[in-house]
Amino acid sequence: MSSIPVRLGILGCGNVGAALVKIIVEDQGLIESQTGEVLEIAAIAVRDLSIERPGWVSRNLLTDDPFKLVNDPSIDIIVEVMGGYDPARVLIEEALRSKKSVVTANKTLLSDFGEEISQLARSQGRDVFFEAAVAGGIPLIRSLKVSLAAERVRRVTGIVNGTTNYILTRMSEDGIPYGEALRNAQELGYAEADPTADVEGIDASAKAAILASIAFGRKVRFSDVSREGITSVTLDDFEFAKRHGYTLKLLAICEWLESDEGSEGDISVRVHPAMVPLTHPLASVRDAFNAVFVEGDSVGELMFYGRGAGGMPTASAVLGDVIDAAHNIRYGSIERHVDRPQARILAIDELQYQFYIAIDVSDRPGVLAQVATVFGANGVSIMSMEQVGLGQEARLIFITHQAKEHAVQKTLAEVRELAAAKRLVGFIRVLGKIDN
Numbered sequence: 001m002s003s004i005p006v007r008l009g010i011l012g013c014g015n016v017g018a019a020l021v022k023i024i025v026e027d028q029g030l031i032e033s034q035t036g037e038v039l040e041i042a043a044i045a046v047r048d049l050s051i052e053r054p055g056w057v058s059r060n061l062l063t064d065d066p067f068k069l070v071n072d073p074s075i076d077i078i079v080e081v082m083g084g085y086d087p088a089r090v091l092i093e094e095a096l097r098s099k100k101s102v103v104t105a106n107k108t109l110l111s112d113f114g115e116e117i118s119q120l121a122r123s124q125g126r127d128v129f130f131e132a133a134v135a136g137g138i139p140l141i142r143s144l145k146v147s148l149a150a151e152r153v154r155r156v157t158g159i160v161n162g163t164t165n166y167i168l169t170r171m172s173e174d175g176i177p178y179g180e181a182l183r184n185a186q187e188l189g190y191a192e193a194d195p196t197a198d199v200e201g202i203d204a205s206a207k208a209a210i211l212a213s214i215a216f217g218r219k220v221r222f223s224d225v226s227r228e229g230i231t232s233v234t235l236d237d238f239e240f241a242k243r244h245g246y247t248l249k250l251l252a253i254c255e256w257l258e259s260d261e262g263s264e265g266d267i268s269v270r271v272h273p274a275m276v277p278l279t280h281p282l283a284s285v286r287d288a289f290n291a292v293f294v295e296g297d298s299v300g301e302l303m304f305y306g307r308g309a310g311g312m313p314t315a316s317a318v319l320g321d322v323i324d325a326a327h328n329i330r331y332g333s334i335e336r337h338v339d340r341p342q343a344r345i346l347a348i349d350e351l352q353y354q355f356y357i358a359i360d361v362s363d364r365p366g367v368l369a370q371v372a373t374v375f376g377a378n379g380v381s382i383m384s385m386e387q388v389g390l391g392q393e394a395r396l397i398f399i400t401h402q403a404k405e406h407a408v409q410k411t412l413a414e415v416r417e418l419a420a421a422k423r424l425v426g427f428i429r430v431l432g433k434i435d436n
C-alpha cells in the first residue's frame, strides 16, 4: 500500500468542490484502504475569499489565485470544478503543460474543446478525465470509453437533465402547467433563477455532444446538436400522450447511421421533447433522476440510471477520476487515447419520425380538407386525426406516418399561411412507432 500522498489542487469550492473536499477529508481511511491512494489537498481556489465555507474546508488552503495552483510543481492533479470557459480552459491547458493530470466536470468546455484538451493531455503524457461532466454520479463515460470501447454503439438515448425531467414529471403526475412546475422546481433548488440553460435544452445538448464523441469515436461539438427545449410542452400534449400509452420526456439522442456506401457512418445528435412509450425503460425515470439507454450491436440494450446532479453524486464521480489519475501517475501510465476524426453530422431535417401535431383552426366546413391537402402535397401521410371542438375554433390533432423532418417543417410553414389556421399548439416527435 502506498504512503506517498498524491497532491490535489482543486479549482472551485461550490456545490461539487465542497462535496469533494468533504469526502476526501472524511473518508480518507476508506479511500486509502480501497484504492491504495493517499490524497492530500494542497490548495483550493475560489473567486471570493470572504464567502463563508463549510466547516470541513480548511481556510488556510483557500486562495483566490487559481494560476498559483496550476503552476505549483508540488501539485500532481488539478481538479477543475469552477465551470465555464474562462479562465477554466486556460487553467486546464496550463496544468497539462505543467505535466499535471486534470479531472474536470466542465461539460460546457468539453462540448466545444474536448478533443483539443484530450490531445494536449496525450502530448504531455498526462490524463484528462471527465466522468462527472455527463449525468453527474452515473458511471457512464467510463463504461462507454472502457467497457464498450470496441462496441458498435448504434444509439444512445438519455434523460440527461434532471431539472427538465422534474418539471415534466410534475406536469404529468400532478397535472400542473409548465410555468407552475418550473416555479416548483426553482423553489426546491432544482432550477436556477434563470432556467434557460435547462429548459431550452442547452445543458442537455452539451452532454449529448460529449456522449456522441465518446460513443462513436468522432469529434462532435455543441454546435452539431439540433436543439429544442420544453417550454412549449402543454398539459394537452400529456393528455393525448397518456391516452395513447405514451409520456413526454426531454431526450438527448445520439445515433450512428450507416451511410449509403456502408463504410463510414453519419452521426445524428439532437435534443428535443419526445413522446416515449410507457413500456420504454426511460418512461419510468421520474423527478430529477437521469438515465441513459445504450443500444449496441453485441451488447444489446443497457440502461444507466441514477442522480445526474447534486454536489455529492457529482463529487463521487470526480473522486473516481482522481483515483484513476493518481494510479496512472504512480505507475507512469496514461489512459488509452484515440484521435477522433471530425464527425459527419446528419442534419435533423434528414431524419424520419412520426410526429404529433396539434393545430387550432376556425371551426368551418372545409378547413380540415385544406389542412390535409397541405400535408398530402408535401408527402406527409396522416396516420390518425382527432378533432376537438373549442367553440368558434376546433383543434386538429394529427399523428403522421414516418415522415422526413424537412417535409413536416415545410408542411407546417404552409399550414400557417392558411387563413383558417390560427396557431400551432403541439409539435412533438415520437420515439419508436405509434400505431393506434
Ligand SMILES: NC(=O)c1ccc[n+]([C@@H]2O[C@H](COP(=O)([O-])OP(=O)(O)OC[C@H]3O[C@@H](n4cnc5c(N)ncnc54)[C@H](OP(=O)(O)O)[C@@H]3O)[C@@H](O)[C@H]2O)c1
Pocket: 011, 012, 013, 014, 015, 016, 017, 045, 046, 047, 048, 049, 051, 064, 066, 080, 081, 082, 083, 084, 086, 087, 105, 106, 107, 108, 132, 133, 136, 308, 309, 310, 311, 314
Ligand atoms: N452542481 C452539479 O450538480 C453539477 C453536476 C455535474 C457537473 N457539474 C459541473 O461542475 C462544475 C462546478 O459546478 P458547481 O455546481 O459546483 O458550481 P458552483 O457551485 O457555482 O461553484 C463554482 C466554484 O468555482 C469558483 N470559481 C468560479 N470562478 C472562479 C475563478 N475565476 N477563480 C477562482 N474560483 C472560481 C467559485 O468560487 P466562489 O465560491 O468564491 O464563488 C465556486 O467555489 C461546473 O462545470 C458544472 O457544470 C455540476
